[in-house]
Amino acid sequence: MRFIRLLFLALLAVVLVAVALANRDIVTLSAFPANFGQYLGGRWSVDMPLFMVIFLAFAVGMLAGLVWEYLREAHIRRQARQRSAEIARLESEVGHLRRNHAAPRDEILAIVDRPKSAPAARPVASAEPAPGTTLPSPR
Structure with missing residues (x-):
């Protein structure tokens, strides 16, 4: 070239x-x-x-x-600057929402919000699982 x-x-x-x-x-x-x-x-x-x-x-x-x-092309550059500022604002907002909603949740709210189709975790009397069973998957 x-x-x-x-x-x-x-x-x-x-x-x-x-x-x-x-x-x-x-x-x-x-x-x-x-x-x-x-x-x-x-x-x-x-x-x-x-x-x-x-x-x-x-x-x-x-x-x-x-x-x-x-x-x-001045109006095109002005529009690009405005959209860039809007994108930066929205990305900041999304990051803020992700930080707030990805925080550890209260255990009671996690139980209430659990989908109905998921089996409920059964309390285990001992630290060892019963023979022939497996532990529930971690959350």
Whole structure:
């Protein structure tokens, strides 16, 4: 991938140098049409090579496009920030709820909340299980 990028940059540099060499004539770039600048005072034109005019026009166009897209997508970035804040708030709330509800429960409430289909644990008189039986699974 790096080789392709370097190849592209080298090709772009060759094209830009070729354009610059082919357009070396000096041109006058005026900011206002037909001597309108004389009413404002000062010199509102500049003499420069044609390739500089081409490159400056390209750079100004790229800058204008960048600003346009930045302003056009401002609402998308604002919405993303709001959703990110909402996600962080909800994740915090879920973590808080998990900490509160995963805490050890009262033994009486555990018995009351046990599903009806689960067999009730029978009290054992001794620490050893009766022959042929198993201990209930731990909770």
